[in-house]
Amino acid sequence: MMSKRNIVGIFFFLVIALLFVIAALTTHEFGHPEKSVIPDMDDHIIDNTQTETGANNAVTSVVFDYRGFDTLGEATVLFTAVAGVILLFRRLKK
Amino acid sequence: MSEMSKIVKTISNIAFPLVLIFGLYVIAHGHLTPGGGFQGGAVVASACAMILVAYGSVWTMKKIKEKHLSLFESVGAIGFIGLAFLGLLFGLVFFKNFLLGEGLIFSEIGQGLSNINTAGVLPLMNFAVGLKVIAGLFAIILVMAYATNKLKGGEN
Numbered sequence: 203m204m205s206k207r208n209i210v211g212i213f214f215f216l217v218i219a220l221l222f223v224i225a226a227l228t229t230h231e232f233g234h235p236e237k238s239v240i241p242d243m244d245d246h247i248i249d250n251t252q253t254e255t256g257a258n259n260a261v262t263s264v265v266f267d268y269r270g271f272d273t274l275g276e277a278t279v280l281f282t283a284v285a286g287v288i289l290l291f292r293r294l295k296k
Numbered sequence: 297m298s299e300m301s302k303i304v305k306t307i308s309n310i311a312f313p314l315v316l317i318f319g320l321y322v323i324a325h326g327h328l329t330p331g332g333g334f335q336g337g338a339v340v341a342s343a344c345a346m347i348l349v350a351y352g353s354v355w356t357m358k359k360i361k362e363k364h365l366s367l368f369e370s371v372g373a374i375g376f377i378g379l380a381f382l383g384l385l386f387g388l389v390f391f392k393n394f395l396l397g398e399g400l401i402f403s404e405i406g407q408g409l410s411n412i413n414t415a416g417v418l419p420l421m422n423f424a425v426g427l428k429v430i431a432g433l434f435a436i437i438l439v440m441a442y443a444t445n446k447l448k449g450g451e452n
Protein backbone atom coordinates (compact mmCIF):
# COMPACT_ATOMS: atom_id res chain seq x y z
CA MET A 203 0.00 0.00 0.00
CA MET A 204 2.38 2.66 1.25
CA SER A 205 5.76 2.62 -0.31
CA LYS A 206 8.96 2.49 1.68
CA ARG A 207 9.70 6.07 0.71
CA ASN A 208 6.46 7.32 2.23
CA ILE A 209 7.07 5.45 5.48
CA VAL A 210 10.51 6.94 5.82
CA GLY A 211 9.11 10.39 5.07
CA ILE A 212 6.38 10.11 7.69
CA PHE A 213 8.90 8.85 10.24
CA PHE A 214 11.20 11.81 9.74
CA PHE A 215 8.25 14.20 9.72
CA LEU A 216 7.17 12.90 13.14
CA VAL A 217 10.70 13.07 14.54
CA ILE A 218 11.22 16.65 13.38
CA ALA A 219 7.78 17.69 14.60
CA LEU A 220 8.59 16.18 18.01
CA LEU A 221 11.85 18.12 18.12
CA PHE A 222 10.01 21.34 17.30
CA VAL A 223 7.47 20.67 20.05
CA ILE A 224 10.28 20.04 22.55
CA ALA A 225 12.02 23.22 21.47
CA ALA A 226 8.81 25.21 21.84
CA LEU A 227 8.18 23.85 25.31
CA THR A 228 11.65 24.65 26.60
CA THR A 229 11.81 28.31 25.55
CA HIS A 230 11.32 31.26 27.85
CA GLU A 231 7.88 32.10 29.06
CA PHE A 232 6.61 35.14 27.23
CA GLY A 233 7.64 38.29 29.05
CA HIS A 234 9.69 36.46 31.69
CA PRO A 235 13.25 36.22 30.46
CA GLU A 236 14.54 35.10 33.85
CA LYS A 237 12.49 31.90 33.94
CA SER A 238 14.46 29.69 31.61
CA VAL A 239 14.22 25.91 31.78
CA ILE A 240 17.63 25.38 30.23
CA PRO A 241 20.32 27.97 31.04
CA ASP A 242 21.54 29.25 27.75
CA MET A 243 23.45 31.90 25.87
CA ASP A 244 20.46 34.23 25.75
CA ASP A 245 20.38 34.52 29.55
CA HIS A 246 23.97 35.70 29.50
CA ILE A 247 23.24 38.25 26.76
CA ILE A 248 20.09 39.60 28.41
CA ASP A 249 21.86 39.98 31.75
CA ASN A 250 25.22 41.34 30.67
CA THR A 251 24.77 43.19 27.39
CA GLN A 252 24.74 46.65 28.97
CA THR A 253 27.79 46.17 31.13
CA GLU A 254 29.85 44.24 28.59
CA THR A 255 29.19 46.13 25.37
CA GLY A 256 27.78 49.40 26.70
CA ALA A 257 24.92 49.30 24.20
CA ASN A 258 21.30 49.62 25.19
CA ASN A 259 20.12 47.68 22.16
CA ALA A 260 20.75 44.00 22.76
CA VAL A 261 20.22 43.08 19.12
CA THR A 262 22.89 45.50 17.93
CA SER A 263 25.25 44.27 20.61
CA VAL A 264 24.77 40.72 19.39
CA VAL A 265 25.13 41.63 15.72
CA PHE A 266 28.19 43.85 16.02
CA ASP A 267 29.92 42.61 19.17
CA TYR A 268 29.12 39.05 20.21
CA ARG A 269 28.79 37.85 16.62
CA GLY A 270 30.95 40.32 14.76
CA PHE A 271 32.30 37.63 12.50
CA ASP A 272 28.78 36.92 11.27
CA THR A 273 28.37 40.57 10.31
CA LEU A 274 31.77 40.52 8.64
CA GLY A 275 30.64 37.59 6.49
CA GLU A 276 27.37 39.31 5.74
CA ALA A 277 29.17 42.45 4.60
CA THR A 278 31.44 40.29 2.45
CA VAL A 279 28.40 38.65 0.85
CA LEU A 280 26.97 42.08 0.01
CA PHE A 281 30.31 43.24 -1.38
CA THR A 282 30.58 40.14 -3.56
CA ALA A 283 27.02 40.59 -4.84
CA VAL A 284 27.65 44.22 -5.79
CA ALA A 285 30.95 43.36 -7.46
CA GLY A 286 29.28 40.55 -9.41
CA VAL A 287 26.39 42.70 -10.62
CA ILE A 288 28.64 45.56 -11.70
CA LEU A 289 30.97 43.11 -13.43
CA LEU A 290 28.02 41.49 -15.21
CA PHE A 291 26.54 44.73 -16.53
CA ARG A 292 29.76 46.57 -17.23
CA ARG A 293 29.85 45.49 -20.89
CA LEU A 294 26.42 47.01 -21.53
CA LYS A 295 27.41 50.45 -20.32
CA LYS A 296 29.33 51.46 -23.39
CA MET B 297 13.54 53.27 -17.55
CA SER B 298 12.45 56.63 -18.89
CA GLU B 299 11.63 59.58 -16.71
CA MET B 300 8.15 60.05 -15.35
CA SER B 301 5.78 63.00 -15.24
CA LYS B 302 6.24 66.27 -13.42
CA ILE B 303 3.84 65.22 -10.64
CA VAL B 304 5.90 62.17 -9.74
CA LYS B 305 9.10 64.22 -9.82
CA THR B 306 7.68 66.86 -7.50
CA ILE B 307 6.36 64.34 -5.00
CA SER B 308 9.73 62.55 -5.08
CA ASN B 309 11.52 65.81 -4.43
CA ILE B 310 9.33 66.40 -1.38
CA ALA B 311 9.57 62.86 -0.02
CA PHE B 312 13.26 62.26 -0.70
CA PRO B 313 14.79 64.36 2.14
CA LEU B 314 12.31 62.99 4.67
CA VAL B 315 13.11 59.38 3.82
CA LEU B 316 16.81 60.26 3.77
CA ILE B 317 16.66 61.78 7.25
CA PHE B 318 14.73 58.80 8.58
CA GLY B 319 17.29 56.38 7.18
CA LEU B 320 20.20 58.34 8.60
CA TYR B 321 18.40 58.46 11.96
CA VAL B 322 18.02 54.68 11.95
CA ILE B 323 21.73 54.32 11.21
CA ALA B 324 22.89 56.86 13.80
CA HIS B 325 20.68 55.43 16.57
CA GLY B 326 21.52 51.83 15.76
CA HIS B 327 22.79 51.12 19.26
CA LEU B 328 19.73 52.64 20.97
CA THR B 329 16.61 51.89 18.95
CA PRO B 330 15.59 49.03 16.67
CA GLY B 331 17.47 49.14 13.41
CA GLY B 332 21.08 49.60 12.51
CA GLY B 333 23.42 49.87 9.59
CA PHE B 334 21.74 47.36 7.33
CA GLN B 335 18.19 48.55 7.92
CA GLY B 336 18.91 52.27 7.69
CA GLY B 337 21.07 51.71 4.65
CA ALA B 338 18.21 49.89 2.96
CA VAL B 339 15.89 52.83 3.76
CA VAL B 340 18.28 55.38 2.25
CA ALA B 341 18.91 53.17 -0.78
CA SER B 342 15.17 52.89 -1.37
CA ALA B 343 14.92 56.70 -1.27
CA CYS B 344 17.62 56.86 -3.95
CA ALA B 345 15.71 54.20 -5.91
CA MET B 346 12.64 56.44 -5.79
CA ILE B 347 14.67 59.25 -7.35
CA LEU B 348 15.92 56.77 -9.95
CA VAL B 349 12.37 55.73 -10.86
CA ALA B 350 11.15 59.32 -11.04
CA TYR B 351 13.99 60.80 -13.07
CA GLY B 352 15.13 57.88 -15.21
CA SER B 353 18.38 55.97 -15.16
CA VAL B 354 20.29 58.11 -17.68
CA TRP B 355 19.76 61.32 -15.70
CA THR B 356 20.73 59.56 -12.45
CA MET B 357 23.78 58.00 -14.05
CA LYS B 358 24.88 61.49 -15.16
CA LYS B 359 24.57 62.74 -11.58
CA ILE B 360 26.09 59.76 -9.75
CA LYS B 361 28.57 57.50 -11.42
CA GLU B 362 28.53 53.92 -10.21
CA LYS B 363 32.31 54.17 -9.99
CA HIS B 364 31.89 56.57 -7.07
CA LEU B 365 29.34 54.28 -5.45
CA SER B 366 31.83 51.42 -5.66
CA LEU B 367 34.39 53.69 -4.03
CA PHE B 368 32.01 54.48 -1.17
CA GLU B 369 31.20 50.81 -0.70
CA SER B 370 34.87 49.93 -0.52
CA VAL B 371 35.40 52.73 2.02
CA GLY B 372 32.62 51.26 4.18
CA ALA B 373 34.05 47.75 3.97
CA ILE B 374 37.58 48.93 4.76
CA GLY B 375 36.24 51.00 7.67
CA PHE B 376 34.45 47.99 9.12
CA ILE B 377 37.43 45.65 8.85
CA GLY B 378 39.75 48.45 9.95
CA LEU B 379 37.74 48.96 13.14
CA ALA B 380 37.96 45.24 13.80
CA PHE B 381 41.73 45.34 13.30
CA LEU B 382 42.01 48.37 15.56
CA GLY B 383 40.44 46.17 18.21
CA LEU B 384 43.20 43.68 17.56
CA LEU B 385 45.76 46.47 17.88
CA PHE B 386 44.47 48.13 21.06
CA GLY B 387 42.68 45.31 22.85
CA LEU B 388 44.53 42.21 21.62
CA VAL B 389 41.28 40.66 20.36
CA PHE B 390 39.75 40.88 16.90
CA PHE B 391 36.46 42.85 17.14
CA LYS B 392 37.41 44.10 20.60
CA ASN B 393 35.28 47.03 21.77
CA PHE B 394 38.32 49.18 22.46
CA LEU B 395 36.59 52.57 22.77
CA LEU B 396 34.39 51.51 25.69
CA GLY B 397 35.27 53.22 28.95
CA GLU B 398 38.32 55.01 27.55
CA GLY B 399 36.94 58.55 27.84
CA LEU B 400 36.99 59.19 24.10
CA ILE B 401 33.96 59.33 21.82
CA PHE B 402 31.06 56.88 22.45
CA SER B 403 32.78 55.71 25.59
CA GLU B 404 30.06 55.57 28.24
CA ILE B 405 28.44 52.37 29.39
CA GLY B 406 24.81 52.58 28.50
CA GLN B 407 22.43 53.40 31.28
CA GLY B 408 19.45 55.40 30.16
CA LEU B 409 17.81 54.68 26.85
CA SER B 410 18.50 57.99 25.10
CA ASN B 411 22.22 58.39 25.78
CA ILE B 412 23.80 58.33 22.34
CA ASN B 413 27.34 58.61 23.70
CA THR B 414 27.52 54.91 24.52
CA ALA B 415 28.48 51.52 23.17
CA GLY B 416 32.07 52.15 22.13
CA VAL B 417 32.88 51.01 18.65
CA LEU B 418 29.38 49.83 17.74
CA PRO B 419 28.07 53.16 16.34
CA LEU B 420 31.16 53.54 14.17
CA MET B 421 30.62 50.04 12.81
CA ASN B 422 27.00 51.00 12.20
CA PHE B 423 28.14 54.01 10.18
CA ALA B 424 30.55 51.90 8.15
CA VAL B 425 28.00 49.20 7.41
CA GLY B 426 25.38 51.85 6.64
CA LEU B 427 27.63 53.56 4.10
CA LYS B 428 28.40 50.19 2.58
CA VAL B 429 24.75 49.16 2.28
CA ILE B 430 23.65 52.54 0.85
CA ALA B 431 26.33 52.54 -1.82
CA GLY B 432 26.09 48.82 -2.58
CA LEU B 433 22.32 48.59 -2.97
CA PHE B 434 22.08 51.81 -4.97
CA ALA B 435 24.93 50.68 -7.24
CA ILE B 436 23.09 47.42 -7.95
CA ILE B 437 19.80 49.18 -8.71
CA LEU B 438 21.43 51.89 -10.83
CA VAL B 439 23.53 49.55 -12.92
CA MET B 440 20.67 47.14 -13.55
CA ALA B 441 18.26 49.94 -14.52
CA TYR B 442 20.81 51.49 -16.86
CA ALA B 443 21.62 48.16 -18.49
CA THR B 444 17.93 47.32 -18.97
CA ASN B 445 17.45 50.70 -20.60
CA LYS B 446 20.36 50.04 -22.92
CA LEU B 447 19.08 46.59 -23.85
CA LYS B 448 15.67 47.98 -24.77
CA GLY B 449 17.33 50.66 -26.83
CA GLY B 450 15.46 53.50 -25.16
CA GLU B 451 16.65 57.05 -25.49
CA ASN B 452 16.48 58.10 -21.85
